[in-house]
Amino acid sequence: MGILNEAFLNLRTIKLRRFLGSLFYPLQRDWLERQLRKSQTLEAVEETGEIQRAEATKRGGQFHFKHIELEIYFLSADLVRIEWKPGIYPISYGISRKDWPQIETTFQEMEECWTISSPQLKVIVGVDGSLKFQNLSGQTLREELPPQRPTKLSRQTQDETWLHQAKLRPQEHIYGLGERAAPLNLRTSGDKNKARTYRMWNYDAGGIYGPGTDPLYLCIPLYLGLHEEGSYLIFYENSFPASFSFQELATAEFEGGALRYYFTAGTLPQLLERYTELTGRPPLPPRWAFGYHQSRWGYDKESALREAVKGFETHDIPVSAMHLDIDVLDNFRAFTIDPDRFPHISELAEELVTKGIRLITIINPGVRASRKNRLFEEGRAQDVFCKLPNGKPAIAPVWAGLCAFPDFTNPQARHWWSRQYEYLLDLGITGFWHDMNEPGVFVLWGDPSLPPHSTWHSLEGRGGDHREAHNFYGLLQAEAGYEALSEYQPERRPFIVSRSGWAGLQRYAWTWTGDIETSWEGLRQTIPTVLNLGLSGIPYSGSDIGGFKGNPSAELYLRWFQISCFMAFCRTHSANNTKLRTPWSFGEPTLSIVRQFLQLRYRLMPYFYTLAWEASQTGHPLVRPLFWADTDNPQLWSIDDAFLLGDALLVAAIAQEGATSRAIALPKGHWYNFWNDALLEGGKQVNLKAPLEQIPLLVKAGSILPMEEDNQLILHIYPSAFLTSEGQVYSDAGDGYGKSRLDSFYLTQNQDCLELTWKQQGDYAFPYAGIKLHLHGFEPQQVWVDSNEVVNQGQCLSVEQFEQVRWQGVFTNYEHRS
Numbered sequence: 001m002g003i004l005n006e007a008f009l010n011l012r013t014i015k016l017r018r019f020l021g022s023l024f025y026p027l028q029r030d031w032l033e034r035q036l037r038k039s040q041t042l043e044a045v046e047e048t049g050e051i052q053r054a055e056a057t058k059r060g061g062q063f064h065f066k067h068i069e070l071e072i073y074f075l076s077a078d079l080v081r082i083e084w085k086p087g088i089y090p091i092s093y094g095i096s097r098k099d100w101p102q103i104e105t106t107f108q109e110m111e112e113c114w115t116i117s118s119p120q121l122k123v124i125v126g127v128d129g130s131l132k133f134q135n136l137s138g139q140t141l142r143e144e145l146p147p148q149r150p151t152k153l154s155r156q157t158q159d160e161t162w163l164h165q166a167k168l169r170p171q172e173h174i175y176g177l178g179e180r181a182a183p184l185n186l187r188t189s190g191d192k193n194k195a196r197t198y199r200m201w202n203y204d205a206g207g208i209y210g211p212g213t214d215p216l217y218l219c220i221p222l223y224l225g226l227h228e229e230g231s232y233l234i235f236y237e238n239s240f241p242a243s244f245s246f247q248e249l250a251t252a253e254f255e256g257g258a259l260r261y262y263f264t265a266g267t268l269p270q271l272l273e274r275y276t277e278l279t280g281r282p283p284l285p286p287r288w289a290f291g292y293h294q295s296r297w298g299y300d301k302e303s304a305l306r307e308a309v310k311g312f313e314t315h316d317i318p319v320s321a322m323h324l325d326i327d328v329l330d331n332f333r334a335f336t337i338d339p340d341r342f343p344h345i346s347e348l349a350e351e352l353v354t355k356g357i358r359l360i361t362i363i364n365p366g367v368r369a370s371r372k373n374r375l376f377e378e379g380r381a382q383d384v385f386c387k388l389p390n391g392k393p394a395i396a397p398v399w400a401g402l403c404a405f406p407d408f409t410n411p412q413a414r415h416w417w418s419r420q421y422e423y424l425l426d427l428g429i430t431g432f433w434h435d436m437n438e439p440g441v442f443v444l445w446g447d448p449s450l451p452p453h454s455t456w457h458s459l460e461g462r463g464g465d466h467r468e469a470h471n472f473y474g475l476l477q478a479e480a481g482y483e484a485l486s487e488y489q490p491e492r493r494p495f496i497v498s499r500s501g502w503a504g505l506q507r508y509a510w511t512w513t514g515d516i517e518t519s520w521e522g523l524r525q526t527i528p529t530v531l532n533l534g535l536s537g538i539p540y541s542g543s544d545i546g547g548f549k550g551n552p553s554a555e556l557y558l559r560w561f562q563i564s565c566f567m568a569f570c571r572t573h574s575a576n577n578t579k580l581r582t583p584w585s586f587g588e589p590t591l592s593i594v595r596q597f598l599q600l601r602y603r604l605m606p607y608f609y610t611l612a613w614e615a616s617q618t619g620h621p622l623v624r625p626l627f628w629a630d631t632d633n634p635q636l637w638s639i640d641d642a643f644l645l646g647d648a649l650l651v652a653a654i655a656q657e658g659a660t661s662r663a664i665a666l667p668k669g670h671w672y673n674f675w676n677d678a679l680l681e682g683g684k685q686v687n688l689k690a691p692l693e694q695i696p697l698l699v700k701a702g703s704i705l706p707m708e709e710d711n712q713l714i715l716h717i718y719p720s721a722f723l724t725s726e727g728q729v730y731s732d733a734g735d736g737y738g739k740s741r742l743d744s745f746y747l748t749q750n751q752d753c754l755e756l757t758w759k760q761q762g763d764y765a766f767p768y769a770g771i772k773l774h775l776h777g778f779e780p781q782q783v784w785v786d787s788n789e790v791v792n793q794g795q796c797l798s799v800e801q802f803e804q805v806r807w808q809g810v811f812t813n814y815e816h817r818s
Helices: 002-036 268-279 302-314 345-354 374-381 411-419 421-426 466-488 520-534 554-564 590-603 605-618
Strands: 042-046 051-057 060-065 069-076 079-085 106-109 113-117 121-126 131-135 140-144 149-153 158-160 162-167 173-178 197-200 219-227 230-236 242-246 249-254 259-265 292-296 321-324 358-363 395-398 401-404 431-434 496-498 570-572 642-645 649-652 661-665 670-673 679-681 685-689 697-700 704-709 712-717 725-732 740-750 753-762 770-775 778-785 788-790 796-799 804-811
Touching (some): 002 395, 069 121, 197 219, 219 242, 219 249, 219 268, 230 268, 259 268, 292 302, 302 345, 374 401, 374 411, 421 466, 520 554, 520 642, 605 704, 605 725, 704 725
Parallel strands (some): 321 358, 358 431, 712 770
Antiparallel strands (some): 051 060, 079 259, 106 113, 140 162, 173 219, 219 230, 395 401, 649 697, 661 685, 670 679, 704 712, 725 740
């Protein structure tokens, strides 16, 4: 009892300190902010003014108005940078490619405008500063109004803001903006007379959020417009706080910085290719990362973690990673392991690796501000913390108490931070998840972050306040962590999951959707949130299965689990005040159904891994909206309770309690029901059964879907009438940077025959003992392998190597018979 009483008293003391910190910190914050903004502000709106002169440049043109200047600069034929001056030039943390091949442009002066053209785009500049973007066919994709500069003046500061607006067509749909608790179409609003406002300010939702909460942890000032004339993408290279709204006008209002943005047009895949060429392609992750991850805030000692791992073994459920939350930390201090609760962490990590399980641990950026804390003293000596106007470190309360925060806009701070990972890597930790890195702090009121005007950052030596640096914070912490893992373990690919970030985060980290509420509404919200992250260049994301805080019913947990098995990041995580949440904690039949879905996910590993390789080449997200496959169908533009996994699979969520069927509008083409091979005609709405053990899962006709089982590569072939189709399988060692291979399979149909051709490239040995070719919708009567007739094995043919396989037989589905 003495030990329990002592623990209880310590807990009460910790909670009291947090309460006092969250009380006194916002008082100090508000006082500091008032010192910088004492005087009454005056607002004035400054127009562009009349055009003074215009001149051609090598890649575009420059325009001088009475009050501001405009530069149009083509990076490529379909990507143009627009920059209105003056303003604080952004530090290009989000930009990856800065050298672009020469591009020829044509500059013409007209009667009331100027045109600047590339081989693919035309920008029309009006005498008032309005802009039009047209494609080669002369179709106008976007019309922008002249920008405005509402200016706030005080004795201490002059905050130059930008107001940028563009006309929207009545039926135009808008997507992107990073992580949003909103419908897929961001223009959707419950009130037709009031536009929904989206704020650009990475924000800790405070333990729980639901649909409509704004902002969230990962904001990206990017959006895609889709209308009958085509689609386009806008990316604002401005990290200052901003507000976006979409009604008759698309409105972006920035509280500072320059108005620099990028425009590109094309198909949806082309938009993501160009954007990720600009901001960076996601590197290929380790293959194990696509397995199942189990996490809980509450694995508070080694025995609890071992018990969870034993449960997976006992119930024959695959798992690839176990995550440790703040329970593992010594008094919540960064880069520590509690020696009492986790005394054998190194042996535990080694033991888990032998079972194919990686150990992931949490890293928070706050450094406990104590002279007894080596990390704090070291950081202070190297002058790497964010500062207040008096030059002292900015201090705010987080889990470890009052903390200082590394200034990741300082190269020295990033280097210093990256060195800290070595200790944990030596203990056998495989990957890291970065939490509280908006950065988030504890407050009883107001914004839960550092003081925006009175916190000073290096910004690569130029200097600037927290308004400019805040949204960069998680991105730059991820960069520092990625560099640490790359340099210290160059034979492994880094694995980092970051709660916060900005444009370019895909170069360093995955993400998850944070503290979504445990409810059917939370489940429904997960899909559009993940889809808009993918359309914002972040291909690897997922949610806390079952929601973060709360206790889901067995049905809610199962339905959430079923869709998560087809998302890039598949992880269960929950708060410490919830019931244990493991597949077996819900009993039967939940346990058996979860096992079946996880086994299917692991069989699909070649497909997931190939999609990841494609993402590293193109920037395409793994999880895609239905209109990715059929942009011309407006019925698909707002569907946010279903998604595509790659081009082959369509996943429809069951997100209504008690539902055992649902309707879904299909993209064009034909689609096979994964469960029974029934063929469905696309371009129309269909009703699909969904008993508890299934969700609607369709395969696009023409797909070659790779799966694996018992060291065999199984190609599931879904023919489509009169179409030639291709499937690819990427393989390597699953980690590191060694040899690789790409196996391409080409399927052709000729009346009653199917032919499959195999082309191989790469120097990595074929990793499977053999191949099984599983036909769907076709009954073979004769089979030839490399022109030699073989015994007909029915719809599943086992082979080792071949160049061509030909089947003659009968198509069993209506599409082919007709």
